[in-house]
Amino acid sequence: MQYPQLVSCHICPRNCGVNRYTETGFCGAGSEMKINLATLHFGEEPPISGSKGSGTIFFSHCNLRCVFCQNYSISSDGWGSEASTLELAKLMLNLQTQQAHNINLVTPTHYSPQVADALKIAKDMGLSIPIVWNSSAYESPQTLQSLTSLVDIYLPDLKYAYGIHAAKYSAAADYPAIAMAAIKEMYAQTGNLISDDSGIAKRGTIVRLLVMPNGLSGAQKSLLRLADEIGTEISISLMGQYYPAGKASEYSELNRGITEQEYQSVVDTAQELGFSDIYVQELSCCDTWTPKFSCDQDNMGWQNNGVAIGVAIGVAIGVANSDLPQHPEDASMTAPLSLPMRRLAAQEMAAQEMAAQENPNMEQYL
Numbered sequence: 001m002q003y004p005q006l007v008s009c010h011i012c013p014r015n016c017g018v019n020r021y022t023e024t025g026f027c028g029a030g031s032e033m034k035i036n037l038a039t040l041h042f043g044e045e046p047p048i049s050g051s052k053g054s055g056t057i058f059f060s061h062c063n064l065r066c067v068f069c070q071n072y073s074i075s076s077d078g079w080g081s082e083a084s085t086l087e088l089a090k091l092m093l094n095l096q097t098q099q100a101h102n103i104n105l106v107t108p109t110h111y112s113p114q115v116a117d118a119l120k121i122a123k124d125m126g127l128s129i130p131i132v133w134n135s136s137a138y139e140s141p142q143t144l145q146s147l148t149s150l151v152d153i154y155l156p157d158l159k160y161a162y163g164i165h166a167a168k169y170s171a172a173a174d175y176p177a178i179a180m181a182a183i184k185e186m187y188a189q190t191g192n193l194i195s196d197d198s199g200i201a202k203r204g205t206i207v208r209l210l211v212m213p214n215g216l217s218g219a220q221k222s223l224l225r226l227a228d229e230i231g232t233e234i235s236i237s238l239m240g241q242y243y244p245a246g247k248a249s250e251y252s253e254l255n256r257g258i259t260e261q262e263y264q265s266v267v268d269t270a271q272e273l274g275f276s277d278i279y280v281q282e283l284s285c286c287d288t289w290t291p292k293f294s295c296d297q298d299n300m301g302w303q304n305n306g307v308a309i310g311v312a313i314g315v316a317i318g319v320a321n322s323d324l325p326q327h328p329e330d331a332s333m334t335a336p337l338s339l340p341m342r343r344l345a346a347q348e349m350a351a352q353e354m355a356a357q358e359n360p361n362m363e364q365y366l
């Protein structure tokens with residue numbers, strides 16, 4: 001099947017216009033989907049990971065390609081194996097069989113038409129758990145509108161408030177405006193976060209803001225824009241897991257983790273602005289929690305027999321990298337983890353709000 005969207009690709013705001021059946025654009029993706037890892041993931045926000053894990057599928061290539069990407073090997077280097085729409089549908093169904101709370105599609109934007117087809121196939125075959133679209137937000141409203149009836153939960157980043165930084169680290173000076181428009185479309189489709197009786201997300205949008213060293217992500221400015229343009233009921237997740245990954249060491253200003261003070265000032269701003277649903281994270285300054293992605297392009301070995309997906313991919317990784325487990329029993333070691341997140345308790349928020357009222361000085365953030 002040939003996708004007209006790929007013949008002259010304008011799927012994302014890069015608008016490369018290339019024929020992806022014969023060439024590649026900025027993202028590096030061709031016409032076939034590539035996937036590196038599909039596994040249960042326990043390190044997302046509590047309503048996404050829950051107790052049984054999020055059924056997470058990591059796609060290869062990326063249309064943003066940040067120099068500091070913690071998944072650089074798959075986002076910029078493109079590690080992964082090709083998968084058809086039917087194979088992707090079966091991966092989703094197998095994750096559902098493993099009791100995943102949801103299907104969590106990580107960086108799927110450049111494969112939107114194929115992923116949409118795979119979702120339709122999987123739903124026809126019995127996929128019933130919520131679908132999470134976990135993206136950079138560097139996306140066009142038109143592409144997001146094509147997902148309206150297919151995606152239940154959006155989990156976008158809001159990476160930069162300032163075009164100068166977006167240009168330097170992601171070659172996307174227009175990122176702040178594009179991402180805000182994309183998040184508005186996501187929020188219009190799904191509304192505020194709705195969870196079931198167990199606290200597992202069923203529908204909604206959670207915006208992730210990565211706190212970077214030296215204020216380079218402009219997280220406080222992004223919070224102010226979110227509050228102004230969307231409101232403070234939208235759920236936000238303040239991420240403290242930055243460490244210099246990818247090519248970050250080539251940029252002195254990116255070449256360290258963040259401080260407690262840098263992180264806390266963003267938390268304080270979120271509370272002072274009145275956001276009502278905030279997820280916070282402990283700080284990390286190393287790659288302990290980063291997924292170990294396979295560099296084996298030909299030996300991914302998709303399996304379709306229930307619990308085998310994580311194991312199969314774990315074995316494939318083991319083949320490719322002797323540092324990683326060789327036995328299926330050890331496959332859980334290869335599961336991608338990120339630092340546990342927690343919801344900021346109402347009491348804690350109230351206490352910090354009182355402290356902020358004693359020292360109101362929002363200008364310092366802007």
Ligand code: SF4
Pocket residue numbers: 009010011012013014015016017018024025026027028029063109110
């Ligand atoms: S999806 Fe890839 S090829 Fe298409 S416009 Fe975006 S970056 Fe360019």
